[in-house]
Amino acid sequence: MSIIKKTMLRCDRCGKVVEAPESVASLGLPPFPEGGLAGWIQTDGDHHLCADCARPYLAKKSEMERELKHLAGIETIEIDL
Numbered sequence: 297m298s299i300i301k302k303t304m305l306r307c308d309r310c311g312k313v314v315e316a317p318e319s320v321a322s323l324g325l326p327p328f329p330e331g332g333l334a335g336w337i338q339t340d341g342d343h344h345l346c347a348d349c350a351r352p353y354l355a356k357k358s359e360m361e362r363e364l365k366h367l368a369g370i371e372t373i374e375i376d377l
């Protein structure tokens with residue numbers, strides 16, 4: 297009998313589950329590599345979001361960081377080149 301160990305990541309928001317390479321689990325997270333885990337993020341200790349859930353999370357996080365800078369009197373100008 298053989299025992300096969302797999303590492304799975306589960307999105308804490310929508311519940312999507314993907315198999316992760318063992319190297320990801322042993323190296324720590326993130327950033328996640330390309331491939332099946334592309335776009336996945338770790339939000340804190342053991343919480344993860346899939347690519348679909350990460351996009352609105354990161355957009356809101358960025359918006360909140362800009363607002364905190366504004367409230368602290370830090371003004372920045374963003375230019376796309």
Ligand SMILES: [Zn+2]
Pocket residue numbers: 307308309310311312345346347348349350
């Ligand atoms: Zn998700």
